[in-house]
Amino acid sequence: MHNYQFHEISTYGGNTSCVEIIAGNERIACDMGTGFRLLGNALFGEVFKTKILRLTVLLSHLHWDHIQGLPFFGELYLNKESGFKNDFTFYGGTNWQSGVESCLQGQMDPPLFPVSFKEIEDQTAKLQMNTVHDQMSFKIGEAVVKTRKLNHPQETYGYRIEHSGKVFVYATDNEPYDPLYPDPKLLDLAKGADVLVIDCQYTKNIYEGKVGGVPRHGWGHSYPEAVAQIALQAGVKKMTLFHHDPASTDEQIYQMEQNTQNLVHALGGNTKVIAAYEGLEIEL
Ligand SMILES: [Zn+2]
Ligand SMILES: [Zn+2]
Incomplete structure (x- = not known):
């Protein structure tokens, strides 16, 4: 009988970056790409019951594919006049001249969107903006978060989240300086990670322009x-390939996963490699 592979019976999906992390009582979202809309939808039932969504968002950077889900995140519109006590905290780099706040505002300024971010700020029970820089450390509840700067146009950060002895690392939108010698900052961020979500958009041939x-x-x-x-x-321990190229087919993503796993084994490593797909859940 034919043994079907993932790409033959399903799809990795096409939404842009958003990863939810549950660490004890804390709910964290890494980035607010179009996947952020689906996260909002998934939480609606619970939020309507409890009348509160407490969410911390860690932004890798402010490129569109990482923030464009925000205006479509339904809970933004559950305001304090309706009895909702939502509590949103955003962390992100300064993106050169502009802070996190002005960039999030900018994408909702008229005529780009019918509701302004200023209205959201006024009507949300609690909303905070924080700026991060390289080698910062802060707490979200019992979770400890550490930042390292990545190699990507404009200011981009990876986040290491430590909780109950487990380590989750989110490092997307990053280009290697030298494929054989990883950036020491990235190694520091990812050291001993139980799960590393890592940018792996291209094949080497595509990266080098050979195809x-x-x-x-x-x-x-x-x-x-x-x-x-x-x-x-x-x-x-486990590495999730992330930020798939919009031009990649499901089969190409599957091949990239197999290729990366083979490369890890050839180097003598035993990291489990998984190509990220929408709805993937990993328990640490
Ligand atoms: Zn980017
Ligand atoms: Zn991106």
């Missing part, structure tokens, strides 16, 4: 040969 058009140097994304080294050198 698929122009080289992608300087575009801020990675490929299997580089992330396999990170898995090995940082001693990562």
Whole structure:
């Protein structure tokens, strides 16, 4: 009987970056791409019962594919006049001249969207904006969060979340300086991670422009040969390939997963490699 592979019976999905983390009583979202809309939908039932959503958002950076889900996050419109006590906290870099707040405001300014971010700020029970920088450490409840700067156009951060002896690392939108020698900042961030979510957008051939058009140097994304080294050198237990290329088919993403797993094994590593798909849940 034919043994079907994931890409033959399902799809990795096409929404942009959003990962939810539950750490004890805390709910954290890494990035607010279009997947953020689905997170809002999934939480509606619970929020209507409890009348509160307490959520901390860690923004890798402010490129559109990481913030465009915000205006479509339903809980934004459950305001204090209706009895909702929502409590939103956003962390992100300064993105050169503009802070987190002005960028989130900007994408909802008229005529880009019918509700302004200012209205949301006025009508939400609690809403805070915090700026991060490299090597910062702060707490979200009992979870300890650490930041490291990544290599991507404009200011971009990876986040390490430690809770109950487990380590989750979110490091997307990152380009290797040298595939054989991972950036020490990234190794520091990912050291001993139980789960590392890592940018792996291209194949090496696409990155180098040998196929698929122009080289992608300087575009801020990675490929299997580089992330396999990170898995090995940082001693990562499970690595999730993330930020798939919109041009990749399901089969190409599956091949990238297999290729990365083979590269890890060839280097003598035992990291389990998984290509991220929508709805993937991992218990640490
Ligand atoms: Zn980006
Ligand atoms: Zn991106």
